[in-house]
Amino acid sequence: MTAGRRNPPPSGGGGSQYTDSQIGRNFWLTRNHHGAGSWARGLGEDDNELTRAAQSYGELDLISGEDGMLHFE
Template identity: 50%
Template structure:
């Protein structure tokens, strides 16, 4: 399984992020986000800034580490679905861990995702996508 190297505040993190988790997290973020005119960001015309990629990778790594510290199965339905659920849940969308029929695990994963707060995408003056 391909893993991504990453750091937080310039220091390597102990937790590795599966490439498919990161790719699907980014895909869901772009799919569910729009620009100021309401155009979806997943059209392929825009690129993520380096800062956005780094922040998203760090968020994924920290979420995985947080869940592992709590001994939670953070990918009960696969890396791809969990990545989508992490993005959707942390941002308060109408779907996520809580509605997958996972019972107590779904509630705990929802609580874990919400500790990361929301992350909104926007297009900078340089036509790159950023997070805030």
């Protein structure tokens, strides 16, 4: 494994790489039920496991506050 990259779970096949950026984006989308993310990777049962894990964190929104800062809600 190369720094900053993750190998896909074994059922992913094809030798493709799953980057930290992709992992983070898929986690966020899946966690917040956006209809995209981990489950859409084509990893079979691993998709289901990633979806359950991400959704166990609950939804979280990022908002722009009146103070010009970003806040989690």
